[in-house]
Amino acid sequence: xxxLKPLIRLWPWVLLSLVLTIAPxxxxxxxxPANHQFLGSLINTGDLSVYLAAIRQGAExxxxxxxxxxxxxxxxxxxxxxxxxxxxxxxxxxxxxxxLFHGSRVLAGLFLMGVVAVWLHFLEMKAALSDAFFxxxxxxxxxxxxxxxxxxx
Numbered sequence: 001x002x003x004l005k006p007l008i009r010l011w012p013w014v015l016l017s018l019v020l021t022i023a024p025x026x027x028x029x030x031x032x033p034a035n036h037q038f039l040g041s042l043i044n045t046g047d048l049s050v051y052l053a054a055i056r057q058g059a060e061x062x063x064x065x066x067x068x069x070x071x072x073x074x075x076x077x078x079x080x081x082x083x084x085x086x087x088x089x090x091x092x093x094x095x096x097x098x099x100l101f102h103g104s105r106v107l108a109g110l111f112l113m114g115v116v117a118v119w120l121h122f123l124e125m126k127a128a129l130s131d132a133f134f135x136x137x138x139x140x141x142x143x144x145x146x147x148x149x150x151x152x153x
């Protein structure tokens with residue numbers, strides 16, 4: 001079995017990526033005027049509201065997601081089971097759903113970074129090439145908020 005020790009050299013880049021993807025949310029949350037409220041999203045606010053609704057429904061005990069953003073009658077379905085499960089976790093632990101959402105987003109990002117790093121490591125290419133691919137991957141992780149700067153969103 002190939003040793004994973006060489007992957008330690010990637011940790012500074014992982015930490016830098018985390019800081020760069022989390023910092024804008026903290027900055028906006030802290031700089032929001034007192035008479036306004038930051039909803040927790042820099043892009044795709046419509047999607048975030050659906051995810052938070054699923055977490056809230058899970059916290060209320062639901063395992064089926066009910067669409068509440070329409071006047072139409074829609075039967076609850078097994079949609080967003082991950083977010084419903086987060087809600088089930090949030091309720092007994094009295095966790096704030098927005099913090100839980102962002103915490104799970106960060107943990108999922110860390111998991112994905114780890115999977116990609118291990119996969120690149122086992123491809124048996126030169127370390128410099130593997131590191132270059134990993135840095136290119138990191139450049140896109142969680143950087144969707146940057147799309148506003150170039151006029152995409």
